[in-house]
Amino acid sequence: MSARRRSPEELLEQAQAEEAFEKRGRLKVFLGYVSGVGKSFRMLDEGRRRKERGQDVVVGAIQQGSSHDVDAVLAKLEVIPLQNVAGVPVMDVQAILKRHPGVCLVDALAYDNPPGSPLRSRWQEVEQILNEGISVITAINIQYIDELRERVSQLTGKVVTQTVPRSFLYSADEIVVVDAPPDTILRVPDDGLGTGRANPQQKLSELREMALLLAADVVDKQLEAYLHRSGVSQSFSAQERIMICITPRANARPMIESGRRNADRFHCELTVAYVRQAELSRDDQAALERNLDFARAANARIEILDGEDPIATILSYAREHGITQIFVGHGAQEKWWERFTGTPLERLIRDANDIDLRVFPH
Amino acid sequence: MTDPTAKGKLKIYLGYAAGVGKTYQMLEEAREASRQGHDVVIGYFEPHARKDTIAKAEGLEFVPRRKVEYRGTTFEEMDTQAILARHPGMCVVDEFPHSNVPGSAHAKRWEDVEELLAAGIDVCTTMNIQHLESLNDQVWQITGVRVRETIPDWVLQQADQIVMVDLTPRALLNRLARGVVYSPEKAQKAIEHFFQESTLVALRELALRQTAHEIEIRQVDFDSPGFQMVPTEGEDTDRAPSVDRILIFVTSDPASAMLIRRGKRVADYLHADCFAVTVQGEGGQKLEDPPRVVERHLNFARDLHIETRVLEGDDIARTLVEFARLNGITHLFVARPTADQSKGLGKPLGRKNVLQDIVRQGRDMQVIIVADRSRPQQQ
Numbered sequence: 001m002s003a004r005r006r007s008p009e010e011l012l013e014q015a016q017a018e019e020a021f022e023k024r025g026r027l028k029v030f031l032g033y034v035s036g037v038g039k040s041f042r043m044l045d046e047g048r049r050r051k052e053r054g055q056d057v058v059v060g061a062i063q064q065g066s067s068h069d070v071d072a073v074l075a076k077l078e079v080i081p082l083q084n085v086a087g088v089p090v091m092d093v094q095a096i097l098k099r100h101p102g103v104c105l106v107d108a109l110a111y112d113n114p115p116g117s118p119l120r121s122r123w124q125e126v127e128q129i130l131n132e133g134i135s136v137i138t139a140i141n142i143q144y145i146d147e148l149r150e151r152v153s154q155l156t157g158k159v160v161t162q163t164v165p166r167s168f169l170y171s172a173d174e175i176v177v178v179d180a181p182p183d184t185i186l187r188v189p190d191d192g193l194g195t196g197r198a199n200p201q202q203k204l205s206e207l208r209e210m211a212l213l214l215a216a217d218v219v220d221k222q223l224e225a226y227l228h229r230s231g232v233s234q235s236f237s238a239q240e241r242i243m244i245c246i247t248p249r250a251n252a253r254p255m256i257e258s259g260r261r262n263a264d265r266f267h268c269e270l271t272v273a274y275v276r277q278a279e280l281s282r283d284d285q286a287a288l289e290r291n292l293d294f295a296r297a298a299n300a301r302i303e304i305l306d307g308e309d310p311i312a313t314i315l316s317y318a319r320e321h322g323i324t325q326i327f328v329g330h331g332a333q334e335k336w337w338e339r340f341t342g343t344p345l346e347r348l349i350r351d352a353n354d355i356d357l358r359v360f361p362h
Numbered sequence: 363m364t365d366p367t368a369k370g371k372l373k374i375y376l377g378y379a380a381g382v383g384k385t386y387q388m389l390e391e392a393r394e395a396s397r398q399g400h401d402v403v404i405g406y407f408e409p410h411a412r413k414d415t416i417a418k419a420e421g422l423e424f425v426p427r428r429k430v431e432y433r434g435t436t437f438e439e440m441d442t443q444a445i446l447a448r449h450p451g452m453c454v455v456d457e458f459p460h461s462n463v464p465g466s467a468h469a470k471r472w473e474d475v476e477e478l479l480a481a482g483i484d485v486c487t488t489m490n491i492q493h494l495e496s497l498n499d500q501v502w503q504i505t506g507v508r509v510r511e512t513i514p515d516w517v518l519q520q521a522d523q524i525v526m527v528d529l530t531p532r533a534l535l536n537r538l539a540r541g542v543v544y545s546p547e548k549a550q551k552a553i554e555h556f557f558q559e560s561t562l563v564a565l566r567e568l569a570l571r572q573t574a575h576e577i578e579i580r581q582v583d584f585d586s587p588g589f590q591m592v593p594t595e596g597e598d599t600d601r602a603p604s605v606d607r608i609l610i611f612v613t614s615d616p617a618s619a620m621l622i623r624r625g626k627r628v629a630d631y632l633h634a635d636c637f638a639v640t641v642q643g644e645g646g647q648k649l650e651d652p653p654r655v656v657e658r659h660l661n662f663a664r665d666l667h668i669e670t671r672v673l674e675g676d677d678i679a680r681t682l683v684e685f686a687r688l689n690g691i692t693h694l695f696v697a698r699p700t701a702d703q704s705k706g707l708g709k710p711l712g713r714k715n716v717l718q719d720i721v722r723q724g725r726d727m728q729v730i731i732v733a734d735r736s737r738p739q740q741q
Contacts (some may be wrong), residue, residue, distance in 0.1 A: 004637070015708060024399075028530070056583070085448055089685075137508065170521045173532075174527075174530040174532060174533075175530070176530060177526070177528055177570070178527050179528060179573075183478050205577050205580065205581050208577055209574045209577040209578050209581070212526065212570050212571075212573050212574035212577070213570070213571070213574045214573045215528075215570050216567050216570035216574065219563060219566055219567040219570060220567055222563055223560060223564055223567065226559065226560055226563065227560065236735075237502070238504070238564040238567035238568045238571070239567060240564070258728070262631075265631045265632055266631055267571070267574070267634075306380055308526050324733075330725055345721070346718075349698070349717070349721070349731055352731075352733070353698060353733065353734050354734065354735075355733050356624070356731070356732050357730070357731045357733075358728055358729070358730045358731075359512065359721055359728065359729045359730075359731070360728055361725050361726050361727065361728070362725065
């Protein structure tokens with residue numbers, strides 16, 4: 001790992017991150033991709049085991065009578081009853097905060113409260129509970145993640161209205177995919193698969209893939225946060241990260257198209273970076289804008305970097321962000337290679353020894 | 363009941379570290395299958411003295427292990443011939459990546475498993491992500507451990523099912539601390555080395571992504587004739603056959619193995635064709651007699667199911683690039699020479715010039731100069 005000297009600002013930020021981390025309760029999420037994989041049971045069973053090991057565990061919200069297994073575990077746990085608001089059962093947050101357990105189990109994270117409730121959604125209440133230093137174990141199905149809603153509904157033909165933003169899951173300290181291969185899943189009457197035309201097996205496979213990738217993203221954030229808290233700059237990565245370096249004159253379109261396709265295949269982030277050049281001509285400025293438009297259309301993250309030495313600027317950004325592949329174009333100068341040293345591409349090739357470098361036709 | 367000539371089905375329980383519960387889950391499902399009347403035997407089982415796991419194996423039929431003497435020590439290996447003679451419907455085989463004692467019929471347990479599958483026996487097996495060949499260099503970077511017992515990616519791709527046995531790193535560390543995984547002394551050692559939280563988190567992420575990838579490539583099979591694909595609206599059009607063709611430039615450079623793994627991994631993700639090529643010529647070496655090191659690298663490529671070629675030509679870069687152009691190659695993978703190698707070659711910067719020439723001549727294709735992942739980064 002690189003032992004970079006850290007600035008006072010960075011050290012302060014690290015200390016603050018550590019402090020915030022210590023104060024907040026821990027969030028653990030059981031993620032399912034279809035009803036019947038047993039995520040509620042796993043959640044409760046973990047609560048039971050923790051209680052047996054001496055932790056102070058209560059159940060904040062659970063759907064009773066969903067299965068015999070669930071009810072059996074539930075009988076061994078302390079339950080804070082749901083309160084009735086205008087005929088709708090709602091988690092009793094005040095009672096939970098007053099009871100102040102070590103761990104609170106909350107099922108159905110995507111649940112929406114009736115109008116007029118202090119907080120619209122259950123995940124916001126969980127946030128509140130976490131902020132009071134109470135750890136939460138919860139369960140959610142992939143179809144209720146806001147950003148995935150559209151893809152899931154295309155797949156299943158079912159539209160869900162209650163959702164949780166993906167960023168909330170990214171804040172989880174632990175995530176578990178409740179995984180079982182599709183053929184062993186207990187089929188329940190309302191398994192959320194709808195009646196679309198796709199083969200149920202295929203739908204399940206795709207949902208399962210989405211759940212695993214979401215969990216991998218959460219895990220990636222954990223790794224990042226962990227390294228950040230420990231004051232270690234990212235030095236290894238379990239995930240591909242692609243960075244495309246463009247200039248006004250670069251033939252950016254094929255690079256960005258290829259980058260997009262690669263990022264889709266690897267399910268990874270795509271960054272398009274431009275190191276600001278002084279005094280661009282009007283034509284160059286327009287060309288740069290066109291290239292950045294391609295990047296925006298490809299849904300890439302755009303970074304405008306400042307630095308006197310473009311190569312060093314690119315490499316330091318890449319290393320700080322765990323980039324694994326840098327895409328560059330061949331230089332525009334006809335005979336860059338004749339100058340044996342000092343050409344930008346040549347220097348990149350020499351210095352990017354820890355990152356794949358992909359050189360594109362100009 | 364079933365077609366006796368049909369190949370057995372392979373199911374892999376994939377984990378990211380010892381103690382996540384792969385064997386336990388596999389045995390649980392084996393017991394369930396047995397209860398339902400399937401003919402299940404245990405072909406190999408590594409109890410690691412974990413009480414819960416041993417209990418799960420009770421009541422299942424064991425095929426006795428084969429005792430092998432090697433250099434004065436007795437080893438126990440799976441008795442593949444005995445299993446074939448017994449011919450169960452399903453066989454449980456722990457530790458898929460295991461290397462057999464020298465002198466065994468197969469060098470690797472996964473080759474024994476291939477034999478069982480070929481005989482129509484279903485096999486359930488376990489492995490950790492760090493044993494996957496194409497991740498060998500990344501795992502080396504993350505853990506500092508060079509894993510020797512590896513499984514080629516195509517073996518995994520042939521599996522009918524891959525289940526990820528998941529446990530959060532924190533829960534795993536708790537298990538370790540409670541002595542469930544290893545004896546206390548061994549656990550302490552493990553925590554100091556392999557079982558650091560950041561290492562476990564990174565390995566877990568690799569396993570999650572690999573499992574997702576394995577599911578995705580199996581979905582592509584749904585496109586085959588006889589299966590009606592649902593036309594998907596919007597962005598999801600990346601199911602079209604890939605037009606990418608990847609060429610890996612193999613030399614005597616030890617980094618070639620890393621390069622082959624990397625090129626093949628990218629090829630698998632892009633659904634691209636993949637070739638490995640070496641150029642003979644300098645020093646007048648004959649085609650039939652490539653240097654042994656290069657031959658070893660080419661064999662390694664073939665083991666990973668990569669098509670190989672030996673080209674002849676005095677101008678290495680031009681020979682390579684022309685071959686690439688003729689064969690519609692879109693991506694050319696090359697290694698970067700290290701300073702040491704340049705010295706060792708006795709011609710300072712000799713390789714570097716080849717690299718430069720390739721980059722200069724291959725201006726109509728993507729040239730990928732692959733990172734040196736053959737050593738962990740400096741601490």
